[in-house]
Structure formats: structure tokens, C-alpha cells
Amino acid sequence: MKTEHETPSEWLPFLSGGGQMGAMMRAHDWSRSPLGHPRDWPQALRTTVGLMLNSKFPMFVAWGPELGFLYNDTYAVILGEKHPTALGNRFHDIWREIWEDIHPLIVRALKGEATYMDRLPLRMNRHGYDEDTWFTFSYSPVRDEDGTVAGMYCACVEATAEVLAERYREEENQRLMTLFEQAPGILAVLRGPEHVFEITNESYMQLIGRRELIGKPAREALPEVAGQGFFELLDQVYQSGQPFVGHAVPVRVQRDASGQLEERFVDFVYQPIRGPKGDVEGIFVEGSDVTARKRVEDDLRAANRQKDQFLAMLAHELRNPLAPITTAAQLLQRGSLDPQRARHASDIIVRQAEHMTDLVNDLLDVSRVTRGLAEIEKEDLNVADIVQGAVEQVRPLLDMKRHQLQLEPAPVPLHVSGDRTRLVQVVSNILNNAAKYTPSGGRITLRVREEEGEAVIAVCDNGQGIDPQVLPYIFDLFTQAERTPDRSQGGLGIGLALVKSLVALHGGRVAAFSEGMNRGSEFLIRLPLLQSAPAQQEAQQEADGREGPVRVLVVDDNADAAQMLATLLEAHGHQVSVEYDGTSGLARALRERPEVMLLDIGLPDMDGHELARRMRASPETANATLIALTGYGQSDDRERARAAGFDRHLVKPADLSELLRILASVRGEAD
Numbered sequence: 001m002k003t004e005h006e007t008p009s010e011w012l013p014f015l016s017g018g019g020q021m022g023a024m025m026r027a028h029d030w031s032r033s034p035l036g037h038p039r040d041w042p043q044a045l046r047t048t049v050g051l052m053l054n055s056k057f058p059m060f061v062a063w064g065p066e067l068g069f070l071y072n073d074t075y076a077v078i079l080g081e082k083h084p085t086a087l088g089n090r091f092h093d094i095w096r097e098i099w100e101d102i103h104p105l106i107v108r109a110l111k112g113e114a115t116y117m118d119r120l121p122l123r124m125n126r127h128g129y130d131e132d133t134w135f136t137f138s139y140s141p142v143r144d145e146d147g148t149v150a151g152m153y154c155a156c157v158e159a160t161a162e163v164l165a166e167r168y169r170e171e172e173n174q175r176l177m178t179l180f181e182q183a184p185g186i187l188a189v190l191r192g193p194e195h196v197f198e199i200t201n202e203s204y205m206q207l208i209g210r211r212e213l214i215g216k217p218a219r220e221a222l223p224e225v226a227g228q229g230f231f232e233l234l235d236q237v238y239q240s241g242q243p244f245v246g247h248a249v250p251v252r253v254q255r256d257a258s259g260q261l262e263e264r265f266v267d268f269v270y271q272p273i274r275g276p277k278g279d280v281e282g283i284f285v286e287g288s289d290v291t292a293r294k295r296v297e298d299d300l301r302a303a304n305r306q307k308d309q310f311l312a313m314l315a316h317e318l319r320n321p322l323a324p325i326t327t328a329a330q331l332l333q334r335g336s337l338d339p340q341r342a343r344h345a346s347d348i349i350v351r352q353a354e355h356m357t358d359l360v361n362d363l364l365d366v367s368r369v370t371r372g373l374a375e376i377e378k379e380d381l382n383v384a385d386i387v388q389g390a391v392e393q394v395r396p397l398l399d400m401k402r403h404q405l406q407l408e409p410a411p412v413p414l415h416v417s418g419d420r421t422r423l424v425q426v427v428s429n430i431l432n433n434a435a436k437y438t439p440s441g442g443r444i445t446l447r448v449r450e451e452e453g454e455a456v457i458a459v460c461d462n463g464q465g466i467d468p469q470v471l472p473y474i475f476d477l478f479t480q481a482e483r484t485p486d487r488s489q490g491g492l493g494i495g496l497a498l499v500k501s502l503v504a505l506h507g508g509r510v511a512a513f514s515e516g517m518n519r520g521s522e523f524l525i526r527l528p529l530l531q532s533a534p535a536q537q538e539a540q541q542e543a544d545g546r547e548g549p550v551r552v553l554v555v556d557d558n559a560d561a562a563q564m565l566a567t568l569l570e571a572h573g574h575q576v577s578v579e580y581d582g583t584s585g586l587a588r589a590l591r592e593r594p595e596v597m598l599l600d601i602g603l604p605d606m607d608g609h610e611l612a613r614r615m616r617a618s619p620e621t622a623n624a625t626l627i628a629l630t631g632y633g634q635s636d637d638r639e640r641a642r643a644a645g646f647d648r649h650l651v652k653p654a655d656l657s658e659l660l661r662i663l664a665s666v667r668g669e670a671d
Contacts, residue, residue, distance in 0.1 A: 012038050014046040018053025019073040024084060025053075033088030035068035044144045048153055058158070061142065062106070063151035067091035078158055080126030097130070098122045109139040109152040119159045134163040186268070186289060190218060191282040195234045197221055198282070207264060207289050209255030224254045224261060234283060237270040241280050244270040246287075248294050265294040321352035357653055376419035376505055380530060383414040383448055383455045390427035391446070394435055401440045408447040414455040415530045418506045423527075426502050429495045430459045430523045437521075438463030450529065454508070457525040466514035466521050474512045475500040503527070550663045551592065552576045555585035555611065556600040556629065565598070565654070572660060582606035586614055589621045595666055597621075598654075601630040601641075609644035616645040625666050629654060 015026050015038060030037045041049075045063050052059045052072050060071035069091050076083040079094075086094045095102065101122055105115045119134045137156030144150040177199075180187055186204040190197060195218040205213075213221045219231055228251060237244050246268050252261040268287025275281040328345035331337055337345065391405070398405055416423075434444050438461045447458040466474060475496045496512075503510050507528050514521040552569055556562035557580050566576040577592060579585040582603045589597060597615065601608035608628060615621040627648045628641040641649045648662060 014050035015053070021071065021073050021076060022053045024087060028087060030088060033068055034064055034066035034090060035070070035088055042144050042150070044142060044150065048142055057155055059153070059155050061151060061153050062091040063142070067151070069094055078156070081128060082126055097125050105139050106152060109141050110149055112141045112149050114138060114140045119163060134159045186266070186285065186287045188285040189273070189282060190234065190285065193238055195238070195283065203289070207266070208253045211257070222253070225251065228252065233270060237272055237283055238280055241272050243272060248290055264289055264291045266290060321356045324348050325352045353653070376422055378417045378419060381416055381418055381420055381423065383416060383457065384409055386420065386423045386427055387446060387448060387457065389420070389424040390431055393424065393428040394431045397432060397435045398444070401435055401438070401442070403435055403438060403441070404443045406443070406445045408445065410448040410450060414448065414450055416455050416506070416527045417530055418527065422502050423506065426499050426525060427457060429499050430525065433495065434459050434461040434463065437461070453529055454526045455529050458522060460520065460522045462520040465517045465519045466512065467517055471512060471514060475510060548667050550574045550596055550667050551594040552663070553579070553585065553589055553592065553594040553597045555579045555582065555597065555603065557581060557602070557604050558600070568656065574663060582611040586611060589615060589624070590618060593620050594624060596625045596627065596663060598627045598629045601628060601632065609640060612644040612646055625662070627662065
């Protein structure tokens with residue numbers, strides 16, 4: 001019998017010890033617990049509780065029909081804020097939020113079947129909020145003295161921290177893999193002496209083409225790379241442990257399974273991967289596909305070579321006419337030539353100066369056109385008139401080389417919208433090339449036809465043809481076939497580039513065809529046809545107008561240029577005065593009232609723009625025709641001239657025929 005002075009541990013020795021929970025059980029009021037007082041507990045429960053209280057492993061016991069709950073110190077931590085009220089209460093009331101997850105396991109234990117769960121996810125509320133947890137545990141049946149299952153016993157370990165740590169590592173790994181995958185450079189990891197692919201990224205796949213790589217040795221995965229030195233480099237890096245760096249290295253890969261080998265260029269590093277003992281275990285591949293950069297660099301180098309070649313050609317082309325000009329001028333300077341030889345020397349100077357003018361004009365033209373600064377004035381044109389104008393320009397060269405020119409006009413008039421001067425320039429350039437590069441006595445055919453809403457001008461010759469290597473670039477700036485002695489007059493290599501740009505400004509296109517060297521060539525110019533033929537236009541006034549002299553004033557600080565221009569105009573019947581600065585020019589204009597004034601822009605005292613403004617402001621000269629004469633021919637130069645009051649803008653050296661037409665029109669208006 002128990003005495004009044006005995007403690008619970010004395011009369012219930014299984015509750016002795018047990019740490020905090022043992023003390024709590026000894027002091028607990030068991031009157032409301034479904035377990036009843038400990039002195040009435042069956043021996044099986046007492047034995048289990050005694051073992052549990054003296055274990056450092058988290059444990060609990062659920063006993064009886066209502067599964068009264070008992071636990072030890074280490075399990076109290078798992079309960080959180082549910083401790084200490086959980087002691088002696090019903091299992092269901094304590095863990096009602098996870099009951100659906102654990103109840104089937106409890107049922108199995110109460111039927112005598114032990115269960116084991118590894119990292120079972122449970123959403124618990126033990127600290128005032130729901131949280132995800134993971135537990136590894138075992139539910140085991142506990143039998144009473146007669147062998148009947150009267151309760152269950154659980155030993156458990158909370159794995160929440162481990163699971164969250166693993167998840168974090170997995171997320172970090174996935175993040176790193178995403179960065180690896182999305183990296184702009186090529187990345188790959190190869191393992192072992194056979195260089196087995198372990199990881200690759202999207203950039204690497206774009207380089208070599210879509211194929212199965214992972215788990216395959218490099219030689220098997222990329223068979224077309226054999227013999228290009230890359231596998232040997234991998235072997236060398238793996239064996240030596242020394243990294244390798246390559247710059248713009250060519251590699252030929254079959255990016256399409258059914259395609260041809262394609263050459264790419266890569267910057268790359270083969271970096272050895274070492275294991276814990278320092279041994280090389282694999283190779284990290286990092287790099288960039290620099291094919292686009294390499295091609296741009298190659299293009300720039302080629303352009304630089306073309307530039308150097310062009311400058312050399314320019315120097316050659318300008319020296320050629322300078323030599324006879326200088327010689328003829330020196331002969332004329334001596335003053336001892338008879339009239340026939342003097343005329344011959346003068347003809348040489350005129351001819352070679354015109355050639356130099358053409359060269360400079362071509363340079364200016366191609367500069368303006370390629371930069372989009374060219375001005376074209378479109379009108380309704382008959383293609384036949386364009387062709388006729390081009391033939392007239394090239395006729396002297398055709399006759400000199402005794403070429404046979406066959407014209408095949410269109411059966412009906414074809415009309416286009418364009419700038420007559422520019423289109424004549426286009427056709428004459430093509431025709432001039434045919435004449436130059438066809439041996440003397442050759443045959444040239446110029447055909448005009450309509451084709452799919454376009455006017456087609458075709459120039460065919462039986463000349464030297466075009467090298468297949470040059471043909472794709474024949475319309476590129478500064479592109480010219482290699483010179484030979486019989487092609488020494490080859491020009492600057494800008495004529496066809498100018499042709500292409502001018503035709504494009506008219507909404508057309510050009511093409512060149514040749515079967516090879518010495519097999520002739522064909523150039524096609526295609527221009528969009530007008531939808532309807534232009535209306536019949538009034539007859540144009542003749543270019544030379546009515547006869548009669550025009551009073552002209554030339555103001556230019558270059559005395560030689562001014563005097564020569566005056567002499568030339570006087571030779572055509574006009575009355576010309578000359579001044580060499582703006583002040584003198586203004587005074588003479590007010591005094592003589594010339595009809596036309598040719599004003600240099602770069603005058604020493606006042607520039608030509610200021611002089612033109614003063615001319616317009618004076619009643620004596622306000623109605624005169626003012627012509628700007630300058631070496632500057634850009635669109636903004638022309639605009640400044642118009643703003644200053646100039647009627648026309650001519651680039652030095654002035655085109656004589658154009659100047660004479662202007663004077664003729666002035667005389668016609670005066671009459």
C-alpha cells in the first residue's frame with residue numbers, strides 16, 4: 001500500500017528520471033487524461049514509457065482506445081507550442097492538422113503492422129503558423145500482457161532542415177545550370193580520358209548543330225571534326241594538365257545532319273578539371289563563336305586593300321593625263337611652234353584635261369550617290385533618247401577602236417521617269433566599258449526591250465569577259481579586274497558602282513553576266529516603265545538659242561582660270577569682262593550691267609555669296625543671271641548658293657556645253 005509520504009517515483013519507479021518529461025509526468029494531474037492515473041497503467045505501457053523517458057531519441061507512445069499521448073524530452077522540441085498541453089491528451093486532438101496523412105499508418109500499427117516512412121512531408125502548425133516539415137519515423141504496435149495491441153510506439157527524426165538544405169542546393173544547382181545554359185559563350189564539360197560529354201549549353205549546340213552529345217565520347221559525338229586537331233588538343237590538355245587557348249581557330253562542322261560541312265571560327269579555352277587528389281578528371285570548354293566578327297575583320301582588311309589599290313590607281317590615272325598636259329604646256333610656253341603643232345599641243349591639253357575632269361567628276365558623283373546626297377530631277381523620258389545620248393558620248397571611242405555597234409531598239413516607244421543626264425551617264429558608262437575591254441574591231445550589241453513591266457537595256461560584247469572570281473563583286477566600289485597591258489586605261493574601278501547606285505535611285509537594278517575570260521560579257525539595266533506614255537510635249541528650244549553675244553562678267557581670284565574662261569567664251573562670240581576680287585567685280589557690274597555673271601565663291605575680300613547678295617540688292621544688277629562657279633558641289637553648297645541669290649551652280653571646271661546652253665537661253669529670253 002502507498003503511504004502519504006511516498007513520492008510517485010517511489011511507488012511508480014518507471015517514472016523515475018526521464019528528465020523534464022519524467023518530472024512533468026510525476027507532477028501531472030491525470031484526472032482528465034484518457035490514460036488515467038499512472039498507478040493504474042498496465043505493465044506493458046509502464047515498460048514502454050520507462051524506455052522512452054530514458055532515450056535521447058525523439059519518441060512518443062499513443063495508448064488505449066483514445067490513444068492518449070506520452071512523449072520524451074527530445075520529442076517536446078518537435079511539438080513546439082503544443083508542448084506541454086499535449087501531455088496525456090488524445091493523439092487526434094494534438095495533431096489534427098496532419099491526421100489525414102498519419103491516420104492510415106496508425107491504423108496499420110494498431111492492427112499489428114509496423115510501418116516506416118522516410119522524409120514524409122507533413123504540413124504542421126506547431127508555432128502558430130502552418131509550415132512544411134519532413135519526418136523519418138516508424139510506427140510500431142505495442143501489445144499488453146495478453147498479446148493484444150493496445151497502443152503504438154513511434155521513434156522519429158525531423159528531416160526538415162536537411163530537406164530544405166537539399167532543396168536550396170538543388171535550386172542553386174538549377175540556377176547555375178540555367179546560367180550555364182543561357183551563357184552567351186559556348187560551354188561544355190568533358191569527363192575522363194575519352195572526353196565524354198557531361199554538360200553542354202545552348203550556344204555550344206548552336207555551334208555544332210542539334211545532336212545527341214551527353215554520355216558520348218567527343219570522337220564519337222563529333223566525327224566530322226576528326227583530323228582538324230581538336231581531339232589531339234583535348235588529349236594533350238588532359239595528359240599535361242596545361243590549359244590551351246585558341247583565337248579565331250577555324251572548325252568545320254556538319255550543323256545539319258543532311259548538310260555540308262560549314263566553316264566556323266571560334267575563340268576557346270580548354271581548361272583541365274582536377275579532382276580532390278589533383279589529378280585531371282576532365283576538361284572545361286569555354287569560348288565564343290566569332291565567325292561574324294572574323295568575317296567583318298576579313299571584309300575590313302579586304303576593303304583596306306581595295307582602298308590602297310584604289311589610291312595607287314588614282315595616282316596612276318591622274319599622272320597619265322598630267323604628263324602630256326605638262327609637256328604640251330611647256331612646248332606652248334616656248335612660243336616657237338608652228339600653228340599646226342601649236343594646235344596639236346592645244347588639242348592634247350583639252351583632251352587630257354577633259355579626261356581628268358571626268359575622273360574627278362566620277363569621284364564626286366560616287367561620293368554623293370553612295371552617301372545619298374545626289375540630286376536627281378525626274379521627268380518623262382523616252383528610253384530611245386537615253387540610248388541615243390549615250391551612243392553619241394561613246395561614239396569617238398567606238399570609232400577609234402573600230403568597233404561594230406549594232407542597235408536593236410524596242411518595237412514600241414518605252415518611257416521611264418528619270419534624270420536624263422544621269423541615265424545617259426549610266427548607259428554610256430556601260431557602253432564605254434564594253435568599248436574599252438573589247439579588242440579593236442569587236443562587236444557590241446545594244447538591245448532595248450520590254451520585260452515584265454520594265455524597260456531592259458542590254459549591252460553585249462565579245463570582249464575580254466569577266467573573271468568568275470570578280471563577277472560577284474563587279475558592282476562593288478573600287479572593284480576592278482587585274483590590269484593587263486592592254487587594259488591600262490582601266491579607270492578607277494568606281495564606274496560600275498556609280499551605275500548601280502544611280503539605277504537604284506531610279507528604282508531599277510543592274511546585273512552582269514559572263515561565261516569567263518575572253519568570252520564576252522553582258523550588262524543589263526532594268527528600269528520601271530511608266531504606266532502610260534507621257535503626253536506629247538512642246539518642241540524644245542534649240543540648245544544654242546538665237547544667235548547673238550551675251551555680256552558676261554567673270555569674277556575669279558585665279559587669274560589664269562578667269563582669263564582662259566574669258567578667252568573661251570569670247571571665242572564663242574560673247575562679250576566678256578574679268579575682275580579678280582569682289583570689290584572690283586561689284587564696281588564693274590554696276591558700271592557695265594552684264595547680263596550674266598560667273599562668280600567664284602572663294603574670293604579674297606568678300607566671298608561669292610556676299611557678292612551675289614549685293615548684286616541682287618542693287619537695281620542695276622538685280623535681274624542679271626548669277627552663276628556660282630566653285631570647286632564645291634555638295635547639296636548643301638548648292639543650297640547656300642540658291643539662298644544667296646544664284647540662279648545656277650556650276651562645279652569647276654565648268655562644263656563648256658552646259659555654260660553655252662545657259663548663255664543661249666539668256667540671249668533667247670533677251671530677244
